[in-house]
Amino acid sequence: MLSLVTLVCASCLLLGAQGQDRAAMWRGNDRSGRCQYTFTVSSPTEASCPTQAGGPELEALKSRLSLLEVMVTRLTGGQTGPVDQQQGLQESYSEAMGEKAELQKEKDRLDRLVQELQRRLEESRQEAERLRSRPCIQGSSQQQDSGLRPGGGSSVLSHLLPSGQSSSLRDPSWHYGVPGYQELKAEVTEVPVPTTAGIEDSTGCGELVAIGEPMTHRKADTIAGKYGVWMQDPEAAAPYGPSMAWRIDTVGSEVRQLFGYEDMEQLARGYPTKVLLLPEAVESTGATMYRGSLYYQRRRSRTLLRYDLSTESIAARRDLPHAGFHGQFPYSWGGYTDIDLAVDEQGLWAIYSTNKAKGAIVIAQLDPHSLEVLKTWETNIRKVTVANAFMICGRLYTVASYAAAETFISYTFDTATKQGKTLSVPLKNKYRYNSMIDYNPVQRKLLAWDNYHIVSYDVRLGRQQQRA
Template structure:
């Protein structure tokens, strides 16, 4: 731009000189090449308006100036247009990129907001259930306990100081009577057993054995609560290491002492491979799920043959509806005072836990209940007195039993019974009603828990 202005100024100067020369005479003073001063006097001709050929040089200069001005104008115009186009394109590209980024972040924030809203709703629902249950427990059990104590206090002998409720000896005797093993109360064929009640506490885990290799990270171990025959008794311990693709070995130990030492008295080879940690032992038979199928198998321990097999109708298998820890725990077989159970889920139930009571001989389904407990939201489950209990977490050291479902009433509710995962990877929990214990496999460790049931429910069989 400065070049264009300079050229324009030069043109104006030359034209001004020419005009002034035509209007009046002028005197010029300048030095010659040798440095001497020269005076030049110029007078306009009164007859001739111009001298032929005298302005040719000036015309050529003016023509060149005009062409140069035009060229500079075109160059400057093209440069400005190109610069503006490039700047505009870069600006548009930057705006488009920023818009895409903002749109993506907005979508992600919306998803996070919806997820947090769902979590808040679920927590509010569970809080309401726990609050209702806590209020119920504050009112009902306390009233029963006070009534019972008042009745005993009124009927005690006036001179019997040993009967004082504050006496430590009496408290110890009462606790011992309360903890009488169910095996002393339960007999085969007895339908008048009234030792059942709601589970109110789970003791600390007691470790009995640690697996020697990676195949023992998780598995099944338990004792038969109702053994049949002299070959295997209620002291016999059974164990299956469940890690592997072709799990078939069933280890038998004479008693808990031999089990703790790792000295099996026999190793049985099963006819079909085992799927995961859902097996159980009951009335002289091993019950388990065949690998990669919904087929249930009853294996007779005394004769060592496959006694019966049956597909569990519509049951998910091999990772369709496992517990939260995985392990293909789709079908979990359990035993309690009322018999043999299957804990599983179906496509119809949309992942909610389904409970079926099974015929222990034929494995046919006798009756089924559908709960509203999502199977993959709990770590494990077991049956006690016809009630399903679920474990909240398999890794949290101090977790809880968080739900119970009563098959007698068809009603489920939230509970909060403390439960400990001592070794932080609990993959199997089963109940032995003869011992009133839970058997569990916690990260290579085989442990048991003593449990305590509440007041007996005489209305249950």
């Protein structure tokens, strides 16, 4: 077929060049059996060949034949070249498809690996949740407590959270895994618990001798309620009565919401009747309520604020002289609990420390109207070695452990005699992470916040004795 096409093309070329239809073609085998083609073209000008050597026409014919051979060679080469290229492309395509199949296998293997890692991660998360919800077994009250590892919660109280509260969990101020925030236990000498003989249950202002079982009133449902402070005003003022309960969730970097409940039943049900937005953020769990005002420490400062509930505004502010703040002298559980405000039968107090006191607890009695410091006392117990503290009848009491299930009141300091001594009054941390304890002098109860739980304790005081 190729030869025929070649011959046709050559014939057309010769005929076109001559412009006449006088060409003849002969094909036959030579002696060696090879095919030969012979073309005969009549000369338009000569009747016969004048010489043996030929003339210009013969030379022109040779040139045309040479051109024809070149064209045939090119056509033959053009036929085989694309075939080789096609074969090369086919081989490359086959290799590419093989590589694609290998890559797909590798992708499937990596997908299975990712799924396995995700499954293990989910199992680890569930195990962490189980460990977080499981009480830690404490060998004794002297055992080292672990750092904070916050857990999640449901969204039942999500409508009570301040705007943007969820993002505050990334705040490094609430990560207490570092050793500096681990509990350092006070070295105390245990003494026998006094007997109840001669104890006055509801009158007098003697020394603390017994603390009742914890009563749980409410469990917070979100991480914002891991730590907090709750209060009842012992000398409530209009427009709120003495049965009003107040709560502040203190997990976060911008704590400003104060929730009010008309009574303890409403607190237990979790439906606030009043929500106030404080003009300045709260630092930690040291707030207290007294005579119609909320007293608290402004965030990242030693400034004390009195927030008037009736006018819903700041009524007084004052720096607590030389007081450490924002992690200088906290309680052993951390939480930036450098300044702890308290109320008892004798009025408003601040529990803190200074550089001059070298970390020892300093007690200051404050003017509840102006926040002026009326008098101070320096104790001989370091603030970081105790888990918490409160005031009863002008006496300071410290808690040995915030996480041990069975702990005790380890130390007391009497502001009247300026004397301190060790104690061993049992106290139960039912939920094993007590971040706030305050005293209500009217109800004769301790109010506490223990690992999401709002709890209270009845207290018993000994017979009042003459104090110098």
